[in-house]
Amino acid sequence: MFDPDKMRRLFEARTPGYSLPQGLYTDADAFAFDIEAIWRRSWLLAATEADLPRPGSWLSTSVAATPVILLRDREGVVRAFHNSCRHRGAQICAEGKGKSNRLVCPYHKWTYELSGELVSATRMDEGFDTADFPLSPIRCEVLEGVIYLALSDEVEDFTPFREAFAPLLAPHGLSQAKLAYEATITEKGNWKLVMENARECYHCATGHPELSRSFPVETRAYFNYGDDPRVVEFNARMERLGLPVGPVEGDWWQALRFPLNEGFVSMSMDGQPSVNKAMTPSGSFDIGSLRWALEPNTFCHAVGDYTVIFLCEPVGPQETRVTVKWLVHADAVEGVDYDPRALSHLWDTTNLQDRDLVELNQRGVNAAGYRPGPYSSEAEVLVLRFIDWYCAKAVDFLGGGRKARAPLKAVAR
Ligand code: FES
Numbered sequence: 001m002f003d004p005d006k007m008r009r010l011f012e013a014r015t016p017g018y019s020l021p022q023g024l025y026t027d028a029d030a031f032a033f034d035i036e037a038i039w040r041r042s043w044l045l046a047a048t049e050a051d052l053p054r055p056g057s058w059l060s061t062s063v064a065a066t067p068v069i070l071l072r073d074r075e076g077v078v079r080a081f082h083n084s085c086r087h088r089g090a091q092i093c094a095e096g097k098g099k100s101n102r103l104v105c106p107y108h109k110w111t112y113e114l115s116g117e118l119v120s121a122t123r124m125d126e127g128f129d130t131a132d133f134p135l136s137p138i139r140c141e142v143l144e145g146v147i148y149l150a151l152s153d154e155v156e157d158f159t160p161f162r163e164a165f166a167p168l169l170a171p172h173g174l175s176q177a178k179l180a181y182e183a184t185i186t187e188k189g190n191w192k193l194v195m196e197n198a199r200e201c202y203h204c205a206t207g208h209p210e211l212s213r214s215f216p217v218e219t220r221a222y223f224n225y226g227d228d229p230r231v232v233e234f235n236a237r238m239e240r241l242g243l244p245v246g247p248v249e250g251d252w253w254q255a256l257r258f259p260l261n262e263g264f265v266s267m268s269m270d271g272q273p274s275v276n277k278a279m280t281p282s283g284s285f286d287i288g289s290l291r292w293a294l295e296p297n298t299f300c301h302a303v304g305d306y307t308v309i310f311l312c313e314p315v316g317p318q319e320t321r322v323t324v325k326w327l328v329h330a331d332a333v334e335g336v337d338y339d340p341r342a343l344s345h346l347w348d349t350t351n352l353q354d355r356d357l358v359e360l361n362q363r364g365v366n367a368a369g370y371r372p373g374p375y376s377s378e379a380e381v382l383v384l385r386f387i388d389w390y391c392a393k394a395v396d397f398l399g400g401g402r403k404a405r406a407p408l409k410a411v412a413r
């Protein structure tokens with residue numbers, strides 16, 4: 001629960017173009033508000049099809065502070081349900097992954113089909129009809145192998161994102177990809193500090209020496225290479241390979257394909273592919289990176305040899321869980337075509353560096369002397385966009401109407 005008047009006062013105290021008032025990064029009220037007003041009213045990247053490799057595969061996780069089950073049914077369709085038994089609400093699947101023909105609640109053994117239908121409940125009263133108690137479904141969209149959930153109907157229309165973005169991602173074959181490695185990091189920071197950090201590369205040159213070798217941290221604006229002839233050549237080459245570059249964007253998402261630094265074919269420690277099998281039909285490893293990001297919980301990069309998915313989940317006012325997944329070609333064999341440690345080394349290193357920066361940020365924001373400070377409209381434009389989107393959505397929820405968003409023009413990763 002949160003106090004709406006307190007939340008209104010916090011948003012009224014905000015100076016546009018500046019970091020948020022302290023309470024929005026620290027308070028339990030603001031956390032409860034964010035879950036209700038933002039997370040349960042947004043599309044959230046929850047998993048990938050590679051997490052559910054076979055009919056009967058399930059994944060139990062939390063999305064917007066709500067336990068959910070994602071599964072692949074007998075027909076291969078991806079479905080999502082609330083992880084709460086229709087008898088007395090027990091959690092049906094423990095957090096993690098598994099495979100089963102049916103879902104059985106551990107408490108009194110009510111048993112559900114993979115379609116969510118209740119098929120068995122013993123000792124219930126006469127007149128009890130199992131058809132009245134299916135698992136509660138959750139809105140679910142699968143877009144080119146990536147699964148997005150919405151916990152309410154009060155979310156943006158998914159269709160424009162699907163239509164604009166699918167052609168860019170389709171060649172990467174993620175609906176047939178394999179999950180090669182996964183990491184979870186708990187960060188002692190508010191989720192907005194995690195996402196602010198993920199929306200800029202102002203800190204990359206000094207904060208990520210390894211990433212900076214391959215990643216164009218110095219480009220101005222939103223991957224704006226100016227009149228760099230490399231970009232003209234890159235775009236023409238991508239067109240020949242059948243790989244659209246975009247950019248495409250909406251209020252709550254952006255995507256584009258951009259070239260890596262000269263001499264770097266992949267985002268890896270040495271700039272070379274970490275996987276022997278290229279992911280796109282072009283067969284080329286040298287295809288830059290397709291970056292896509294959705295407010296409020298994700299950014300992803302698809303390079304020639306792998307795709308990395310970064311998603312976050314708020315755990316508490318000052319705690320966020322970050323999950324990172326590395327997808328590779330379905331035929332790539334561990335130990336033959338890739339070494340999971342080499343594959344994950346660069347982003348593991350980068351994400352741990354970011355965890356330290358987020359925690360540093362949170363400690364300073366908690367200080368009595370914290371005052372909101374100005375963002376750079378060049379180096380932090382995607383942070384500005386994120387914060388403007390967040391505040392507009394919050395004010396809208398509180399009954400204050402929407403505001404225009406800032407134009408797109410700076411680098412982020
Ligand atoms: S709560 Fe699930 S069977 Fe009773």
Ligand SMILES: [Fe+2]
Binds near residue numbers: 197198204208350354
């Ligand atoms: Fe970073």
